[in-house]
Amino acid sequence: MTTPTTSTSQPVTPSPTTPTSVATVSLPAPTFRPEGTFNEDDAIGFAAYYLQVLNYARASGDPTLLRSISEPDCQTCETLAASVDEHRTLGYTSINRDVGFESAELLFSDPVKQEADVNLRLVTKDSQLVGPDGSIVNENSGSVTDGLVQMHLRDGHWYIQALPV
Numbered sequence: 833m834t835t836p837t838t839s840t841s842q843p844v845t846p847s848p849t850t851p852t853s854v855a856t857v858s859l860p861a862p863t864f865r866p867e868g869t870f871n872e873d874d875a876i877g878f879a880a881y882y883l884q885v886l887n888y889a890r891a892s893g894d895p896t897l898l899r900s901i902s903e904p905d906c907q908t909c910e911t912l913a914a915s916v917d918e919h920r921t922l923g924y925t926s927i928n929r930d931v932g933f934e935s936a937e938l939l940f941s942d943p944v945k946q947e948a949d950v951n952l953r954l955v956t957k958d959s960q961l962v963g964p965d966g967s968i969v970n971e972n973s974g975s976v977t978d979g980l981v982q983m984h985l986r987d988g989h990w991y992i993q994a995l996p997v
Contacts, residue, residue: 861897862888870985875948876936878990879981883952886912887930893920901991908995919961924969928959934976946985947993954979954996 862884882901889898895913902909919926933952940949954977961970979996 861885861892870943870946870948872938872941872948874985874990875938875941875983876950878983879936879950879952880933881990882981882983882992883931883933883954889913889916890919890926890929901989903991903993906992906994909992912995923964925962925964926959927962928957929961931956939980948983950981950983952979952981953977 862881885897885901889895889912893916895916898909898913898916902913904910932955934955935953937951938948939951940947942948955974956972957974959972959974960968963969977996980994981992981996982994983990983992985991
């Protein structure tokens with residue numbers, strides 16, 4: 833087991849200051865993805881990458897990449913991907929919905945099973961989901977909270993097993 837360490841990072845992506853329609857945005861997909869080795873840095877890097885992919889899915893309206901790095905039995909992963917599909921279908925606009933993190937700590941590491949648990953200090957800003965008619969569908973207050981990301985390396989690729997609800 834690796835000794836827990838903490839690293840600090842800026843939020844994964846900047847929050848937009850203007851509304852972004854998830855139904856029409858065309859963005860480049862995140863390209864960094866730690867592969868091939870099982871170590872603390874790659875586990876923490878993959879947790880950060882997952883947030884980039886989540887933010888990309890929400891901004892672009894395309895959860896394909898999000899699903900590709902999530903295990904099929906990760907219920908929270910599928911709930912997040914399904915909400916991206918639903919918001920795109922309904923033509924919702926997203927304001928400040930990016931999730932970032934302040935720090936990451938490896939809590940568990942099993943090199944034999946190639947599993948790791950990373951605790952992220954998650955950061956969100958005040959955000960809104962706006963309907964096509966301009967009405968506010970949902971508002972969330974910004975927050976800072978801890979979230980445990982469980983992942984494993986299989987066939988040289990990292991996958992999310994479970995996320996905080």
